[in-house]
Amino acid sequence: MTKLFKIRRLLSSVLHKYNYSTAAKSMPTVKINSTEFISDDYTNVTPKIISYLGRNLHLQNDNPLSIVRQRIVQYFYKSFTHRGKPTFSVYDNLSPIVSTKQNFDDLLIPVDHPSRAKSDCYYINKDMLLRAHMTAHQSELLRSGLNNFLMIGDVYRRDEIDSTHFPVFHQLDVVRSQRKEQLFPNHPDLDIFEPTFDKERPHLFTNTITDPTKQSCHTLEATKLMEAQLKNHLIGLVQVLFGDDIKYRWVDAYFPFTHPSWELEIYYENNWLEVLGCGIVRNEILANAGPNNTIAYAFGLGLERLAMALYKIPDIRLMWSQDSGFLTQFQNKELNAKITYKPVSVYPQCTNDISFWLPENITIDTFMSNDFYDLVRDIGGDIIEQVKLKDKFIHPKTKKHSLCFSIVYRHLERTLTQAEVNKIHKDIENAIVSAFNVVIR
Template identity: 80%
Template sequence: MVKLIRSNNVYITLLHRCKYSTVPKSISTIHINGKDFKSDDYSNITPKILTYLGRNLHLQKGNPLSMVRQRIVNYFYKSFTHRGNPIFSIYDNLSPIVTVKQNFDDLLIPLHHPSRAKQDCYYINKDLLFRAHMTAHQSELLRAGLNNFLMIGDVYRRDEIDSTHFPVFHQVDAVRSQRKEELFNSNPDLEIFEPSFDTKKPKVLNDITDSSKQSCHTLEATKLMETQLKSHLIGLIQALFGKDIKYRWVDAYFPFTHPSWELEIFYENKWMEVLGCGIVRNEILAAAGPNNSIAYAFGLGLERLAMALYNIPDIRLMWSKDSGFLNQFANKDVDAKITYKPISLYPQCVNDISFWLPNDLTIDTFMSNDFYDLVRDIGGDIIEQVKLKDKFVHPKTKKHSVCYSIVYRHLERTLTQFEVNKIHKEIEKAVTDSYNVVIR
């Protein structure tokens, strides 16, 4: 039995005797993977998002994400060894359910930072969420005594809907830390920390107003780590795209690293950002245990790399179970040169939806990401794109109206306008019931 109910401005599907289900807010619990979690005003997990849990595309042999993942692992295994053994450890099956502390607090992300907003994250409740980045596991692995590791898995962010955005994607994050004797093995007179830095109070926030380094670090330590970091990541990109790939570094800001950079490559006649990186804030290292080392970290998205490497035009294809897609990657060497060949170019169906907002909502306060989640819950993966087409304020009544275009396209067959219209009517009813709007 499948029943749609309204809960917390989101349609919740109750799938009886199904592996994934959620429970109405009135029962105050959300059931995920056999466990019950308390719900509250933060809860915004949708039924569709629950269906992606446990798919682990990065571990599915023959999936392009798995192939890119293995190429990255191979690079680090080959490039970093000690006495013939790889020094990087791999963690690719960590639970996607993390605490707010793990996802934000441990990484020095400010309380009012926009990345914490319900608009951007999938919250189970005010204390738990689906990780928004693999860096959420960084502190726990540092506390476990690890100093060189890769974290690989699925991450969850509420976002727009188009060919390059999906609410679930896959990241590789890494940390490499070194003590003084490792970093300056050929120059033991140099130090990681400035003489003025109080090593007895390593958790105190240090100044980052100097764009070249953190106040606690010496310039020599920072520059040497920067050189290593950039050299290692250029090597990785060249291993993936070839020695002739054009690249450039761009200064960036992340709450958990300083200084920070983004690496861009020249792809299809334009610059494309492929990863972010930087020197880990010393407060994070000290809070996790190692207060006598310096570290770099980076994070990259597997989907973006796979789409560029194999010319995959639509991010939804990563989730396809169609043999026509998967067979192009099955039983292939991970370093094979593969160019995706479309199975078929099925036509789009485009329907617009316009509605008047209730008096308590305006164009500025209506959250498009809530609407996108609702559309995806009902339309599923045949939703190719949702884009805001028009905004309007009635000159007399001052009522606000919005219009969205919804692009429908199935990846494996032709959709009929009849079935699209049926789904579109369900979306109209859902948005009417959820937000008390009036369809125009």
């Protein structure tokens, strides 16, 4: 190799590295937990939402979410054992940053499903997002060889703002799978799969869900036995949580990743309250994850919904409170103790309205309310108790579209003055003018 050629190759290498690093530095990024992610037109995660990562309320002993988590885990540990050891393993510290493949594709969620929309999810970029459900980890745990496991953690969804909705909440998901000999220990003549299903080449079989009672690959006996086990286990769970006398009912449901599917509702404070969704795992998910010799059920529930019902907590924001008056009510208590939350004090609300004309290319039907809610929460933080759409208006002459929202401000730990609320409200007005090109009325 000539000296000149060596110099040229070295210079080319240096220029390539320089150009690459310069290009990378010039691209906008999002920093999450010391990791830089390239952002794009899908990016909608906000600094406020990122600030919630790592709080892990479900692992903080004095938090009601942790108490509910421990009670459910304890129920599964006691209900399922093998040779004196728990059958289920627990995963409660999985990273909330997942790929779109994990969150959607692995779970057979169609590309046009509304749950993929930017208005519903917090995207880091088009390939990565903050998980919208704990089920996002199901396939990776199945691929690792696990059969029975619980997944617990924080999940992120864009939503309205009121006392029962928050952009971060906590889910507990469970998967239980069984082989033929486990499901039918005394009936070797029975099988999980229909005779037409080739267990050695499952991908050659087109599994359908047109039959409301079962997937086409499964025998009716296997599906019905799994359904009976699933429902008995979940009835036992809600009885442990709410008492043996709790009234319940099953409602047929649809989820892309299970079939058949159901929701369990309990009769609570004179209303039917949905507490979880469940079903028989789609066989395609199991086949893609590894050996296709099992049938599985799965369910998922929200810890906040259960905690608020069990302990009479009126506002979901209280789960994030650091106030000792809140936390001490749950300290050093027996797991199954009956606890009724008592307000430390009641601070008054402050309500301000905000009205604005939309740009000509946006209508009241195409305006993305969740974008507006995120911006309000970014500026107002956790003192935003509720945002309600108060009025829609189309000017009869100009045909301009207008929206009016009421923003309810309330601090959980002190009284807000109207002056400080007015300042925050003005900051919100300025921000939406800049972000959405609206005109304040």
